[in-house]
Amino acid sequence: MRIVDFQITRFQFGRDRTIGDSQVRADAVHVAAVELVADDGTRGLGFLQTLFYPLPAESEIVRVFAEEVWPNIEGQSPATLAHRVARPRGGNNRVHSIGFGEALQQAVWDLFAKSVAMPLWKLLGGGDRDRVRAYASGLDYHLSDHDFSELFGRAAEQGFTAFKIKVGHPEFDRDLHRLALLKKAVGGDKLVMIDANEAWSPRQTIANLEAMRNAGHPIYWMEDPILRHDFEGLRVLRAGIGPTLLNSGEYLDVSGKRALIEAQVADMINVHGHVTDVMRIGWLAAEHGVPITLGNSFLEIGVNMALALPEVDWLEYSYQNFDHLVEETHVIRDGFIHGRDAPGHGLVLSEDARTRWRRPDVLADDALGDAPPQARLAAAR
Numbered sequence: 001m002r003i004v005d006f007q008i009t010r011f012q013f014g015r016d017r018t019i020g021d022s023q024v025r026a027d028a029v030h031v032a033a034v035e036l037v038a039d040d041g042t043r044g045l046g047f048l049q050t051l052f053y054p055l056p057a058e059s060e061i062v063r064v065f066a067e068e069v070w071p072n073i074e075g076q077s078p079a080t081l082a083h084r085v086a087r088p089r090g091g092n093n094r095v096h097s098i099g100f101g102e103a104l105q106q107a108v109w110d111l112f113a114k115s116v117a118m119p120l121w122k123l124l125g126g127g128d129r130d131r132v133r134a135y136a137s138g139l140d141y142h143l144s145d146h147d148f149s150e151l152f153g154r155a156a157e158q159g160f161t162a163f164k165i166k167v168g169h170p171e172f173d174r175d176l177h178r179l180a181l182l183k184k185a186v187g188g189d190k191l192v193m194i195d196a197n198e199a200w201s202p203r204q205t206i207a208n209l210e211a212m213r214n215a216g217h218p219i220y221w222m223e224d225p226i227l228r229h230d231f232e233g234l235r236v237l238r239a240g241i242g243p244t245l246l247n248s249g250e251y252l253d254v255s256g257k258r259a260l261i262e263a264q265v266a267d268m269i270n271v272h273g274h275v276t277d278v279m280r281i282g283w284l285a286a287e288h289g290v291p292i293t294l295g296n297s298f299l300e301i302g303v304n305m306a307l308a309l310p311e312v313d314w315l316e317y318s319y320q321n322f323d324h325l326v327e328e329t330h331v332i333r334d335g336f337i338h339g340r341d342a343p344g345h346g347l348v349l350s351e352d353a354r355t356r357w358r359r360p361d362v363l364a365d366d367a368l369g370d371a372p373p374q375a376r377l378a379a380a381r
Helices: 058-068 078-083 101-115 145-157 172-186 202-214 231-240 254-263 275-288 303-308 351-356
Strands: 003-020 025-038 043-050 131-137 162-166 191-195 221-223 245-248 268-271 292-294 312-317 336-338
Touching: 003 058, 025 058, 025 101, 043 101, 078 101, 101 275, 131 145, 131 191, 131 303, 145 162, 145 172, 162 172, 172 191, 172 202, 202 231, 231 245, 231 254, 254 268, 254 275, 268 275, 275 292, 275 303, 292 303, 303 312, 303 336
Parallel strands: 131 162, 131 312, 162 191, 191 221, 221 245, 245 268, 268 292, 292 312
Antiparallel strands: 003 025, 025 043, 131 336
16 A cells, blocks of 8 residues: 545634633634545545644645655555654754644554554554543633533533543632532542643642642642643652642653653653654553553544553543544443544544535634534533
8 A cells, every 4th residue: 555645625613612721712623634545545534733723725735735745755655654763853853834743643544554454543552442431521711600510511411430620710719619510510429630731830739739629629630730841840749749640741742751751750641642652652651650641632533542552541532523524433432432443543534524614715713604513512412
């Protein structure tokens, strides 16, 4: 199998709710599907997403891909590309003008798995299990109390037993209030995680956790409470926060995550949707006995890496309205997300979406129209 062509489809549409945390917010989806086409017509799919600003027009995305990416992959075997180790040096050590990295890894590995007729999670080394526990994550910082309670209450009805909320509000009482709302919505016997997105200092973090416990809210893990490179602060936290686990690494690249593991300053390492990068960090984490958590990945494509790595117990699911973009999503049932048996990573771009939701030109936010529904959320209503 050789890669002989590519197709890029640009999408832009409104979100069904405002998502965000203590530092950022987003109201629209800016994504492009990158498909690599093999000589037998097989397609490998990856997703390119920007959170806060529209992607360039589709023609510009295609131009940049053709100039910066295509010369290095045309005619190549996906298996070769999946295992290739780059040797960046000097001025060659740079990223693409548009961030194709994650989409490329997804599309290449999708093609590779299809070339050997295997589900990606099995090709990556999985096989002992076909499901992994998922936790419901609201990306909820900007939601009203009513919408916050409704979202998490519905998640509990769907069988989730663990929930992560956004904290880090300038008025700490609001964080305590949201924890109380969560307990009321899902029950008091559930696991609760919090994510401050670097809003706090080390001392403030310790004080806030103590106040949460005193208010009756034990925290299972705390995610990125302080600045990402403050390894000494992380060391202080890990020694001073009692039973709460310290989850870090979301904002660090592969080298940063490796340094985090080697410094032994986090209980869990957070990874996302780069297939190759996640596997490299996962292998290193397994060597050190450090658990991995799979944070948000587009349409839960990260389940493939989660099922292949022995140190992964949790995958994040955050109710984003992307489901209409693919023919079939990964199944989530009773708080577990399941791997697909089909060859590849399990996601195929919907031709209906390509027709109805393709937006080749940049649209203003007020021209996006109604947001498409979140199918898995609507199913619970």
